[in-house]
Amino acid sequence: MPLANRAARGDVMSQAAALTQANINLETAERNIAQQVTMNIRTVESAARKVDLAALNLQLAEETLAAEKAKQDAGRAIEKDVLLAISTRDEAAVNLARTKADYQKAVVALEALQGKL
8 A cells, every 4th residue: 555545544534533523612612602591591581580579679668668657657656767668768779770780781691692792
């Protein structure tokens, strides 16, 4: 067998191995991207639920504040209770804003991963 054929055969085998490795790398990348998309979708869904809960929490804090003010007007609550209700309502409003920002970050991250940005 001539040496030229051995060299050519060796080159073909080397290129075949390189192609196989490239295919394996491609499959790995595709799996990683699919996994990241799934994870980001779950993050967006979770962030949306947190926004809903934070909105409900703010609504409850506002109702509590209104009740405390009514009690104070009736002479059955002290200023400290009203101030605590105001503080709780303000914290709930900040938390709602924070969760909305987290939701938007999650949406942007998902869109970036999908190549929509």
